[in-house]
Every structure is written in C-alpha cells, then in structure tokens.
Amino acid sequence: MAFLEIQGVHKTFGDLAVLQGVDLTVEQHQVVCLIGASGSGKSTLLRCINGLETIDEGVIRLEGMRVSGRGIDLDAVRRVVGIVFQSFNLFPHMSVLDNITLAPRKVLGADPAEAEEKAITLLRRVGLEEKALDYPDRLSGGQQQRVAIVRALAMEPHLLLLDEITSALDPELVSEVLNIVRDLASEGMTMVLATHEMGFAREVSSKVCFLHQGAILEEGPPEHIFGDPREERTRAFLQRIIDAGRL
Amino acid sequence: MNTEVASGSSALERVSRTLTHRKSAVAAAVFFPPVGIPALVHSLRAGGLARSGEIEDARLSGEKAREWAWYALGVGISVYSVAFMVWLLTTNGGSVRRVFFNWDVLSDWKSWKSILKGFWINVKVFLIAEVLVLVWALVVAIMRLLPGPACRPVRFIATVYVDVFRGVPSVLVIYIVGLGFAQANVPIIGDLSDESFAIMALTLTYGAYVAEVYRAGIESVHWSQTAAARSLGLSYFQTLRHVVVPQAVRRSVPPLLNDFIGLQKDTALIGVLGMLEILNRSRFINNAKGTLAAYSMAALLFLLVTIPFTRALDRLIQRQQARTQGGR
Numbered sequence: 331m332a333f334l335e336i337q338g339v340h341k342t343f344g345d346l347a348v349l350q351g352v353d354l355t356v357e358q359h360q361v362v363c364l365i366g367a368s369g370s371g372k373s374t375l376l377r378c379i380n381g382l383e384t385i386d387e388g389v390i391r392l393e394g395m396r397v398s399g400r401g402i403d404l405d406a407v408r409r410v411v412g413i414v415f416q417s418f419n420l421f422p423h424m425s426v427l428d429n430i431t432l433a434p435r436k437v438l439g440a441d442p443a444e445a446e447e448k449a450i451t452l453l454r455r456v457g458l459e460e461k462a463l464d465y466p467d468r469l470s471g472g473q474q475q476r477v478a479i480v481r482a483l484a485m486e487p488h489l490l491l492l493d494e495i496t497s498a499l500d501p502e503l504v505s506e507v508l509n510i511v512r513d514l515a516s517e518g519m520t521m522v523l524a525t526h527e528m529g530f531a532r533e534v535s536s537k538v539c540f541l542h543q544g545a546i547l548e549e550g551p552p553e554h555i556f557g558d559p560r561e562e563r564t565r566a567f568l569q570r571i572i573d574a575g576r577l
Numbered sequence: 578m579n580t581e582v583a584s585g586s587s588a589l590e591r592v593s594r595t596l597t598h599r600k601s602a603v604a605a606a607v608f609f610p611p612v613g614i615p616a617l618v619h620s621l622r623a624g625g626l627a628r629s630g631e632i633e634d635a636r637l638s639g640e641k642a643r644e645w646a647w648y649a650l651g652v653g654i655s656v657y658s659v660a661f662m663v664w665l666l667t668t669n670g671g672s673v674r675r676v677f678f679n680w681d682v683l684s685d686w687k688s689w690k691s692i693l694k695g696f697w698i699n700v701k702v703f704l705i706a707e708v709l710v711l712v713w714a715l716v717v718a719i720m721r722l723l724p725g726p727a728c729r730p731v732r733f734i735a736t737v738y739v740d741v742f743r744g745v746p747s748v749l750v751i752y753i754v755g756l757g758f759a760q761a762n763v764p765i766i767g768d769l770s771d772e773s774f775a776i777m778a779l780t781l782t783y784g785a786y787v788a789e790v791y792r793a794g795i796e797s798v799h800w801s802q803t804a805a806a807r808s809l810g811l812s813y814f815q816t817l818r819h820v821v822v823p824q825a826v827r828r829s830v831p832p833l834l835n836d837f838i839g840l841q842k843d844t845a846l847i848g849v850l851g852m853l854e855i856l857n858r859s860r861f862i863n864n865a866k867g868t869l870a871a872y873s874m875a876a877l878l879f880l881l882v883t884i885p886f887t888r889a890l891d892r893l894i895q896r897q898q899a900r901t902q903g904g905r
Contacts, residue, residue: 382804409810419805423823432819433809485809 331394333358333520334379334489339388339398341374341544348374350544352388356489356537359518363531363552366541367567372524373416375541376491379522380404380411392489409437412482413491416498418474420466420481426453427462430481438485445484452480456510472503479510490514492523528568528577532556540564596632596639597623598646605646609653616645675868682870688862692871695858696878699844702772702854706779706844707837713780714787715826719817721792735788742785747778748846754778755850775847783840787833794829795821831897834890838883845879 334356341349349371356362364372377383379390381397381404390398397407421429430449434440440448453459456476466474475495482490492511496504508530515521515534525531531538532552539549540561548561556577559565571577602620605613623638666674682688720735742750755774758767769777798821806816848856855878859871 380808382808404807405810405812408808411808413808415801415805417801419801421802421805421820421824423827433811436815436819437810481809 332356332391333360333393334522335389335391336375336379337389337391339375339378339390340386341371341378341383342386348544349378349385352541352545354539354546354549356520356522358520360520360536361515361534362522362537362539363535364522364524364539364541365526365528365531365555365567370541371544372541373493376413376493376522376524379489379491380408380413382413405437409485410488411491412485412487412489413493414475414478414482414495416494418466418471418478418498420474420478422466425463425465426458426469426477429466429477430484433481434484449480449484452483453477455513456480457506470503471499472506475499475503475507476510479507483514488520490519490521492521492525494524494526496525496527526576528556528571540567542567596627596636597621598639598643599624601646602642605649605653609649609656612645612652613649616642616649619645677869677873679866679868679870682862682866682868683874688866688871689874691858691862692855692874692878695853695855696875698772698852698854699841699847700882702775702779702847703837703841703844706776706783706840709776709780710783710787710837710840711833713784715791715822717784717788718791718795719822721788722795724813739785739788742782743789745782747782747843748849750782751775751778751846751849754781755847771847771850771852775844775850775852779840779843779847782843783836786836786839790829790832790836791825793832794825797828798824828897831890831894834886834893838886838890841883841886842879845875 332355334354336352336354339349339352340347352371352375354362354375364375366372374383378385378398379392381402385398388398389396392407392411396402397404420426421432424432427446427449430452431440431442431445434445434448435442450459450462453462456479458473458476458480461469461473461477466477469477475498479495495511496507499507504527508527511521511523511530512534523531523535535552537549538552538555539546540555540559540563541547542563548555548559548564554560555564556568559568568577597620598616599620602613602616606617607613619638619642623635623642626632626635626638717735717738720731721739723731751774754777755771758769758774761767802820802824803816806820807813811819844854845856848854851857855875859875862871863869
C-alpha cells in the first residue's frame with residue numbers, strides 16, 4: 331500500500347479540463363517533483379490532494395484511506411497534510427509567532443506556552459528566531475516563505491505539499507528557502523512539490539513527474555527524466571528550460 | 578529642445594500657446610478680478626516674451642500666470658461664500674440673525690441646561706445603539722455569507738431583513754417599533770421604556786446598513802487567506818473568527834464610523850415617541866420665547882459630537898491608506 335495514491339483524477343473548471351486522468355503514487359519519505367509548463371495542472375493537483383479543490387472523477391488515498399469525494403472530513407485530512415503556497419499567504423494581522431501557533435492551538439488544542447516554544451525552536455532552525463514578534467509585512471519575501479514553511483511544519487504534517495514556493499521570490503532569496511526544503515528532504519519528510527527550479531528538482535527528488543495537458547506524461551528518477559527522457563514532449567519542455575538558461 | 582531649433586515658427590507657436598495659461602488667466606480675471614487680472618497680465622507678458630523668442634522668461638511668466646489664477650480661484654470662492662453668509666445674516670434688517678441667534682436665548686443658562694438634559698438622552702441612545710449595532714450587524718453579515726444549501730433559508734432571512742430595514746425610513750421604524758409593541762401588548766417587549774424602543778429601532782435600521790459594510794469587508798479579504806487557514810485544518814468558523822473577521826473589521830472601520838455619524842444625527846428623530854429629548858426640549862423653548870435660537874443650540878451640541886468624530890475618521894482613513902500603500 332502506497333503512502334499516497336492518486337488514481338484516475340479528473341478535474342474541470344467550467345469548460346476547461348485541468349486534470350485528465352492523473353495517476354501517481356508516492357511512498358513514505360519520497361520527494362516527488364511535478365514539472366511541466368504553466369497550466370499543465372501541477373498546482374491544481376496539489377490543491378486536490380488536501381481538498382482545496384474537489385475532484386470530479388477518480389480517487390485519492392492517503393495512508394490507505396480515501397480522502398477525496400463526498401463525506402470526507404477535510405479538516406481531519408488537512409491536519410496531516412501541510413501546504414505552502416507560492417504567495418506565502420501569511421496572516422497579515424498576526425505576528426509571526428501567532429501565525430505559527432494559531433493552528434496548533436486551535437486545531438490540536440496545544441498548550442499556548444508549549445506551542446510557542448515549539449514555534450521558536452522551528453524558527454531558530456530557519457534562522458528567524460529574532461523575527462518571532464514581527465508582523466509579516468516587515469519581512470522579506472524569502473523570510474515570509476520560510477515562516478510559511480514553519481507554519482505548516484508546526485502541525486507536524488505527514489505529507490507536505492509545496493506549490494511553486496520560490497516563484498514569487500527575487501532570485502537572490504530563492505536559495506534560503508530551498509535550503510530548508512533540502513534539509514526536510516534529508517530528514518525524510520514526504521513531500522510533493524510543483525516547481526520550476528529544475529536544478530533543485532534534479533538534486534532533491536526521488537521521482538520526477540512531467541505533466542502535460544493535465545496528465546502525467548512521463549515519470550521516473552531524476553537522472554532518467556533530466557538525462558534521457560523518453561517522450562518527445564518532455565525533451566522539448568526541457569530544451570526550452572535550457573534555452574532560457576535555467577538548467 | 579530639438580523641436581524648438583529645428584522646426585522654427587510652428588514649434589514656437591505651439592510652445593507659446595501652452596505656456597501662457599491664457600484660458601485659466603482669462604477665467605480667473607472674470608471670476609475674481611482683484612486677483613485674476615494680475616494672472617491675465619502675466620499671461621499676456623508670457624505671450625509677448627514667447628513671440629520674441631525668450632522662451633525661458635516666457636515660461637517663468639506663464640508659471641506666474643497659472644499661480645495667480647489658482648489664487649483667484651481660492652480667494653474668490655472664499656470671499657464670495659463669506660459675502661453670502663454676511664448678506665444672509667444682515668438682510669431684512671438682520672431678521673435671520675435675530676431668529677436663529679437670538680442673544681437673549683443663547684445667553685440664557687436655563688435654556689442650555691434644559692437642552693443639555695435632553696441631549697443626554699440622545700447621547701445615551703446612540704452610545705448603546707452603536708454598541709449593539711457593532712455586534713448585531715456582524716451576526717447578520719455572517720448569516721448572509723453562510724455557505725452551502727443547508728444555510729439557504731438563513732441567508733434568505735438575513736437578506737430580507739437587510740432589504741427591509743435599509744428601505745424603510747428610520748423615522749417610520751421608530752414609530753412602528755416605539756408605538757406598535759406597546760399598543761399590541763406584546764409580552765415583555767411591550768413594557769419596555771421609550772428609550773429602549775428608540776434604541777431598538779435605530780439598532781434595527783443601522784444594523785442593516787452596517788451588516789452590508791461588514792459583508793463588503795469580509796468579501797474583500799482575499800480567498801487565499803481562507804485557503805491558508807483551511808489548509809492548516811481550521812474549521813469554517815475558526816477561519817472566520819481568527820483570520821477573516823479580524824481583517825474584515827479593520828477594513829470596515831471607516832465606512833462603519835460614517836454610518837455611526839448618521840446614527841448619531843438620527844437620534845434627533847426619536848422625539849416622535851414623545852420623550853423629552855433634545856428636539857422636543859428645543860421646541861418648547863422656541864415656542865416659549867418666539868425664536869428658533871434653541872434649534873441653533875441643539876445643532877451646536879450635535880456638531881460638538883460629530884465634528885471630532887469625523888476628524889478622527891479622516892485621520893484613521895489617512896493612516897490606513899499610508900499603511901496599505903507603504904506596506905507592499
């Protein structure tokens with residue numbers, strides 16, 4: 331039994347078919363990278379996994395249990411599936427510390443003092459301990475994104491989804507965020523990430539999936555996808571990335 | 578630079594036409610000659626300088642013409658307004674002044690005391706109504722935004738409430754609530770005091786307005802905030818309570834205070850229920866003394882409350898703008 335199983339998932343927005351039969355399995359401690367052009371369905375797939383979008387067809391199972399379709403307590407699913415967004419989405423009216431401890435306190439019923447202690451420990455890990463009492467708008471993009479990662483980690487998720495988390499950052503701030511993801515990968519965090527950072531995907535992932543028109547056209551270990559892709563479309567996509575100087 | 582040198586006279590003409598500010602200067606001279614005529618003089622001089630090729634000096638003169646034209650506008654409007662007020666007060670042998678600013682009444686301490694006593698009722702009513710509106714309107718706004726088919730009836734009821742009470746004049750609501758419950762002998766509610774009815778009526782009316790203010794505020798919080806909160810496992814109501822409503826209320830403060838000014842002024846209507854509030858007391862004084870000066874006193878008292886309120890509101894909006902513009 332795979333840790334995360336996605337079978338035949340379809341999703342349409344109005345007339346637009348965004349996902350057209352996605353099959354994907356993720357084992358525990360794997361890091362799976364979703365690559366592909368804009369509009370190929372990477373973000374939508376991630377948002378379907380934690381129920382931010384409903385799916386029209388197919389099934390998603392997490393740790394053996396169905397998490398898609400009717401009658402699912404999505405709040406319970408989201409307690410164990412964290413997500414980090416491209417645009418950080420920190421709560422602007424709360425300090426960094428409150429951003430991080432809100433969910434542990436309100437959802438898990440954690441003791442406020444313990445939650446704060448844990449939040450500080452996590453902040454120290456990402457080098458933002460001294461920002462604990464600042465508000466998000468005082469932080470740089472990279473710092474905000476690191477806080478957003480910590481906010482997700484504070485719930486101790488079994489699975490972490492990262493939705494193009496460096497795409498809204500200035501180039502010089504990308505590495506500080508990716509270093510954290512690298513650390514998490516080496517600690518065995520199970521992650522699915524949509525990314526345009528091909529070098530990073532190649533380095534960190536156990537499996538790379540190339541999405542094309544709402545389906546996974548090709549998947550395999552990074553050395554296969556980046557070194558010797560089988561599909562013509564994968565090659566063309568990677569060639570465009572190379573031409574842009576991004577690989 | 579290039580065009581001036583290269584294309585000769587036609588470029589010069591174009592330059593002179595724009596730099597003399599002729600239209601503004603003429604308008605200024607007509608509107609308020611004492612200041613407008615210097616504007617026209619500068620403008621004409623600028624035209625002359627431009628024709629003789631002294632573009633830089635022409636520009637300086639043109640700029641002066643424009644400056645004088647602005648002063649003509651500002652000074653002119655002020656002078657005409659003050660003149661109109663003076664005319665109003667002195668016309669017909671100063672009758673307006675005698676009716677509205679009758680010194681015998683205005684300097685009468687007993688009249689002031691009586692009106693202040695009445696005003697205290699209005700103040701009590703609007704303070705209590707404002708607190709109730711803050712809470713009640715939020716309840717209505719949230720009812721209107723409840724999701725899903727299960728809550729359709731609730732949404733419908735809230736929508737009907739808002740439509741009805743925004744559509745009926747507040748003075749009618751005061752009559753209906755204030756007289757109706759007592760006349761129909763409704764248990765408990767029927768025995769309330771006139772003040773309580775007034776508070777209830779104003780809360781119902783302004784609750785509908787402020788509910789719409791809150792609703793706009795809630796809808797203006799970007800959905801990504803909800804997505805972030807829900808993806809952390811927070812429930813719908815936890816997300817509202819901790820993430821959406823705090824941000825929405827902050828954004829709603831300026832328009833909300835605006836409605837509160839309206840509420841404060843509308844307390845002048847509760848006199849229709851017959852209690853001795855500010856309007857009834859001023860009317861008694863006016864009837865006794867044969868002037869309208871007590872209304873001026875009442876107006877002054879309202880201004881003493883609403884002007885600081887509006888100024889505070891302006892400052893608040895400014896601060897908020899500075900923050901949102903500087904923030905990102």
